[in-house]
Amino acid sequence: xxxxxxxxxxxxxxxxxxxxxxxxxxxxxxxxxxxxxxxxxxxxxxxxxxxxxxxxxxxxxxxxxxxxxxxxxxxxxxxxxxxxxxxxxxxxxxxxxxxxxxxxxxxxxxxxxxxxxxxxxxxxxxxxxxxxxxxxxxxxxxxxxxxxxxxxxxxxxxxxxxxxxxxxxxxxxxxxxxxxxxxxxxxxxxxxxxxxxxxxxxxxxxxxxxxxxxxxxxxxxxxxxxxxxxxxxxxxxxxxxxxxxxxxxxxxxxxxxxxxxxxxxxxxxxxxxxxxxxxxxxxxxxxxxxxxxx
Amino acid sequence: xxxxxxxxxxxxxxxxxxxxxxxxxxxxxxxxxxxxxxxxxxxxxxxxxxxxxxxxxxxxxxxxxxxxxxxxxxxxxxxxxxxxxxxxxxxxxxxxxxxxxxxxxxxxxxxxxxxxxxxxxxxxxxxxxxxxxxxxxxxxxxxxxxxxxxxxxxxxxxxxxxxxxxxxxxxxxxxxxxxxxxxxxxxxxxxxxxxxxxxxxxxxxxxxxxxxxxxxxxxxxxxxxxxxxxxxxxxxxxxxxxxxxxxxxxxxxxxxxxxxxxxxxxxxxxx
Numbered sequence: 060x061x062x063x064x065x066x067x068x069x070x071x072x073x074x075x076x077x078x079x080x081x082x083x084x085x086x087x088x089x090x091x092x093x094x095x096x097x098x099x100x101x102x103x104x105x106x107x108x109x110x111x112x113x114x115x116x117x118x119x120x121x122x123x124x125x126x127x128x129x130x131x132x133x134x135x136x137x138x139x140x141x142x143x144x145x146x147x148x149x150x151x152x153x154x155x156x157x158x159x160x161x162x163x164x165x166x167x168x169x170x171x172x173x174x175x176x177x178x179x180x181x182x183x184x185x186x187x188x189x190x191x192x193x194x195x196x197x198x199x200x201x202x203x204x205x206x207x208x209x210x211x212x213x214x215x216x217x218x219x220x221x222x223x224x225x226x227x228x229x230x231x232x233x234x235x236x237x238x239x240x241x242x243x244x245x246x247x248x249x250x251x252x253x254x255x256x257x258x259x260x261x262x263x264x265x266x267x268x269x270x271x272x273x274x275x276x277x278x279x280x281x282x283x284x285x286x287x288x289x290x291x292x293x294x295x296x297x298x299x300x301x302x303x304x305x306x307x308x309x310x311x312x313x314x315x316x317x318x319x320x321x322x323x324x325x326x327x328x329x330x331x332x333x334x335x336x337x338x339x340x341x342x343x344x345x346x347x348x349x350x351x352x353x
Numbered sequence: 354x355x356x357x358x359x360x361x362x363x364x365x366x367x368x369x370x371x372x373x374x375x376x377x378x379x380x381x382x383x384x385x386x387x388x389x390x391x392x393x394x395x396x397x398x399x400x401x402x403x404x405x406x407x408x409x410x411x412x413x414x415x416x417x418x419x420x421x422x423x424x425x426x427x428x429x430x431x432x433x434x435x436x437x438x439x440x441x442x443x444x445x446x447x448x449x450x451x452x453x454x455x456x457x458x459x460x461x462x463x464x465x466x467x468x469x470x471x472x473x474x475x476x477x478x479x480x481x482x483x484x485x486x487x488x489x490x491x492x493x494x495x496x497x498x499x500x501x502x503x504x505x506x507x508x509x510x511x512x513x514x515x516x517x518x519x520x521x522x523x524x525x526x527x528x529x530x531x532x533x534x535x536x537x538x539x540x541x542x543x544x545x546x547x548x549x550x551x552x553x554x555x556x557x558x559x560x561x562x563x564x565x566x567x568x569x570x571x572x573x574x575x576x577x578x579x580x581x582x583x584x585x586x587x588x589x590x591x592x593x594x595x596x597x598x599x600x601x602x603x604x605x606x607x608x609x610x611x612x613x614x615x616x617x618x619x620x621x622x623x624x
Contacts, residue, residue, distance in 0.1 A: 074532070078447030081440040082463055085503060089496045090466050093477035100480055151376060158373040170373070171621045172608050173381045179554075179604045180384060181561035181578040184597040187585055188383030191390065198386060231380070236621055243618070259358060260365050281468065289470020291564060296585065306472040310568075313476055326476055330469075 101323035110319040120324025130308070130325065137304045138332075140219075140294070141287035144226045148283040149276055151227070152234025156275075157268060159235075160242045171239070178232035185228045186296050190216060193224060222302040225293030230286050234279035241275030242268070281337060288333050305329045384601055391594035409591045419592055421573075422580040425491075426560055429576060432495035433502050433559035438552045440499070441506035445514050446536070463507055466500040471564030474500065479568045489571025497565045502555035509554060509620075513547020514540075546614040557607045561600060 104117035124130055159170040177185070192198045195212035203209040215221055245268065253263045291306035305325060312322035392405050413419050444463065448456045466474065478497045479488055487493045517540065525535040541548065563578040570579055577596050584590040611620050 072450075075447045075450045078443045079459060080443075082444035082447075082459070082503065082507070085436075085440055085496070085499060086462050086466070089478060089500050090469075090474075093481040096481045096484075097477045154369075155373060155376050158369065168612070168617050170377060171617045172612065173377050175608050175611075175617065175621060176384070176601075176604050177380050179557050179561055179607060181563050181581075181600055183563050183578040183581045183585065184384070184387060184600055187581070187593065187597060188387045190585075191386055192383040198382075228380075228383075239621055243621075260362050260369075285468050286470050289472045291470075291472045292582070306470065309472060309476060313479070314568075319480065322476065323480065326473055330473060 097323050098327060100319050101327045103320050105318060105320045110317050117320070120320035120322075121328070123318075123321045124324050124328050133303050133305055133308050134329070134332075136302070137288055137290070137306075137329075140222065140226070140290065140302070140304065141284050144223055144230060144287040144290075145280055145283040147223070148227055148230045148234045149279050151231050152238045152279045153269075153272065153276065155231075155235045156238035156242055156272075157264065159239055160245070174232050174235045174239075177228070178236065182229050182292060186225050186293060189221075189225050189228055189297060193221065216297050217299050219298065219302055222290075222294040222298035225297035226287055226290050229290075229293060230283040233282045233286075237279040237282060238272050238275040241272050241278075245271045277341065281341075284337070285333055288329060387594060388598045388601060390591075391598040393591065393594070409595045413592050413595045416592065419577075419580065419596065422575050422577045423596075425570070425574050426576040426578075428491055429494045429498060429566075429574075430556045430559040432491065433498040434552045434556035436495060436499045437502035437506040437555035438510075438548065440503050441510045441551055441555075442548070444503075444507050445510040448511070449514065449519075463504045467504050471562075472568075475565045475568030478565070482569070488569060489574055491574060493569050494566060494574060494576070495559075497569055498559040498562055499555075501562065501565075502558045505558060506551035506555045509551040510544070510547055513544045513550075517543050550611050550615055550620065553607055553610060557603060560603060 100111055101120045102116055102118070103120075104112040104115040105119040105123070106112050155170065155174065159167055159174070162170060193215040194200070195214065195216075197215075199215065200209070200212045203213060215224060249267055249271075250263055253267045258266060289306050290304050291310065294302040294304050295307055309322050309325050309329075312318045312325065391409060392407065393409075444459070448459055451459065474497060478493065482488045482490075482493045521539050521543070522535055525539045526532070530538065560576075561578065562576075563582060566576045566579050567582065570576055575583075577600065581593050581596055584593045608617065611617070
């Protein structure tokens with residue numbers, strides 16, 4: 060596909076820029092500028108009378124983040140929650156994507172179609188479905204009792220389990236497709252060769268498939284982790300009061316308490332933590348190169 | 354020895370299939386349950402439904418707030434689809450002429466918003482847009498949704514451009530066609546399916562988006578997911594099941610159409 064354009068370089072360059080301008084404008088105006096503005100708001104003085112003191116410079120917001128112990132607890136819980144969800148989502152994503160890759164014909168269409176449907180379904184409907192199916196009177200508890208795995212209803216909503224299950228429904232489809240996208244470039248002949256050389260099913264998976272999907276796993280983990288650090292609706296609807304995440308606190312500060320410097324500072328600290336920890340992890344695992352390929 | 358290995362592999366394979374079947378059921382069945390509750394005759398949202406009825410569909414049609422939400426969702430999704438597809442086509446044409454390094458930088462910038470949680474995007478856009486009185490407007494929603502829809506449309510279009518034989522485009526230019534004429538007359542007809550998929554994906558992403566819309570929409574611009582969320586948080590209105598079923602139908606239509614145009618497998622790896 061690398062065909063050379065035959066027009067003059069300067070004209071081609073200008074046209075390229077014109078074609079890219081809308082994308083750059085959108086990302087700059089709706090993403091970078093608002094982010095910079097949030098950074099500015101995080102450095103203003105807090106005021107009980109409105110959102111923030113216009114034009115002021117202060118560290119009030121950051122002081123609130125560093126000095127309030129409740130904020131520390133919420134930050135710690137959010138990171139724990141995100142790591143838990145990420146581990147589970149990546150495990151499910153790898154197993155599911157590998158099964159879809161191994162399957163043929165209708166089975167593959169069904170598995171991928173299910174994942175794509177779930178991906179595009181609004182999380183409100185998914186969380187509503189989780190609420191219906193996992194509640195004490197729901198289908199899952201009926202099944203558990205029917206097969207004798209539980210005599211009492213198992214509490215799967217309004218607690219940590221509920222928040223995690225709800226968040227998994229949001230991130231697992233992304234994890235599946237991120238892994239599948241990389242798997243789809245795996246040569247089946249490689250797997251056959253490994254089998255001919257005497258590897259069994261789990262050997263093929265460990266020695267051939269897993270090394271190949273590492274970039275997909277990295278993308279899946281990054282998406283699951285960042286989205287779970289920003290988790291908001293799942294813990295709010297399916298958790299109890301103790302499953303407070305940073306997202307919930309930020310929206311409270313912003314919309315209910317009109318404390319914009321604190322909300323902005325907390326957002327900045329969270330985003331900084333996320334990107335910092337991602338960089339460290341990716342650097343340690345040496346997966347950064349693979350991430351940009353996918 | 355080899356018989357033993359054969360048995361062990363068969364057991365492994367059966368267990369693997371069982372696990373995947375359970376995962377598929379867990380992924381999809383709750384959504385089917387929601388659809389079933391939409392046809393429940395009683396006033397409580399329950400499964401299995403006690404008696405079938407379409408009374409809640411009538412209730413939806415009789416409710417001006419739900420109809421307003423549907424209209425808002427359609428307006429915002431149409432706007433997002435048009436904007437994201439146009440921006441995506443232009444950018445996909447633009448990056449073709451860039452060298453490897455610059456192309457990666459553009460792709461990275463385009464994809465970056467997808468890695469930022471909705472809460473953060475909602476907060477940042479709300480704080481800035483409210484300075485211009487743009488919060489709670491359709492424009493704000495379309496722009497914010499396009500931030501997520503554009504990279505997806507862009508990557509679908511890019512993938513379909515990669516399968517197009519660009520020498521045809523060269524030939525059209527050599528024969529004297531203007532760049533616009535060469536695109537509409539030669540490129541577009543050949544990548545029609547890709548463009549349709551991109552527009553559809555952008556539409557559905559906007560239709561289903563919730564967290565950003567929660568921050569950016571007001572009483573007059575509330576979209577369906579936000580209205581459904583409000584209802585879930587307060588008193589559970591059975592109409593929620595009905596709108597959920599409608600949203601699911603939209604998704605299934607997308608997947609079926611896309612599957613027919615491009616094949617689900619290719620779509621799943623292009624995304």
